[in-house]
Amino acid sequence: MHHGRGLQVALMRTLSSAEAVVMAEDHAGGLVRRLGRWAQDHPEEWRTGIAEAEAAGVAVTVTVNDDILDDSAEVPDGLWRSFEIECWRRDRARTGAEVANSLVDVGGPALAVALGGILEHGPEGDLPRFEPLPEGAATTVLVNRYERNPINRVRCISHYGSTCWACDFDFGKCYGSAAEGYIEVHHRVPVSQVGESYRVDPIRDLVPLCSNCHSAAHRRQPPYEPWELRASLGLPVKSPALPSLNA
Known part of the structure; x- marks a missing residue:
């Protein structure tokens, strides 16, 4: 593959x-x-x-x-x-x-x-390899560690919440309890552009976006930054700002 x-x-x-x-x-x-x-x-x-x-x-x-x-x-x-x-x-x-x-x-x-x-x-x-874990192995193991680690997703949402960072859309408020807490998580640096040794920082590298904003972000390479989407919607600058990717 x-x-x-x-x-x-x-x-x-x-x-x-x-x-x-x-x-x-x-x-x-x-x-x-x-x-x-x-x-x-x-x-x-x-x-x-x-x-x-x-x-x-x-x-x-x-x-x-x-x-x-x-x-x-x-x-x-x-x-x-x-x-x-x-x-x-x-x-x-x-x-x-x-x-x-x-x-x-x-x-x-x-x-x-x-x-x-x-x-x-x-x-x-x-096929990707799947082998039993050795004794004393870490509790989280990924085929590609820099890819979409569900733990990083949880940490991102825990920090930012489940409201879209760009447009403030809240699935739960719109669709009720069935969608409460749902949100997509956007990689500010596309996973295709990082190497195997890259370690994702869930606060710096990830941000919650609704489906529409997530799709809009990927209409350009490199993707639009969330604050660019927010500005295009005429929404005020958000504080605190997202961490710099160069930090």
């Missing part, structure tokens, strides 16, 4: 649970569309993958085109543009080996579902 066009995996642990998230990278539209077509053509295989995960006590949440599926076993119609699968299980772990095993137990089903269509159509040598 070409850089930026594959899948990334996040593995996370708390004291009482293990979680795995598999998501498409920023330029993996072709991969997502292929997976969607496969799932629609092979719904029974999709359902079998979900059922096997749930039989192992893993709760599965699937998001397609930014919509969380009410039933993860039902395959959504239409063109898939984005995809994410989250597997979670309550699982206490006390030793390094137990931590590693618990993460493999939730990461395996997540990858099995996500890679079903790719295994059907692509050579195994092109």
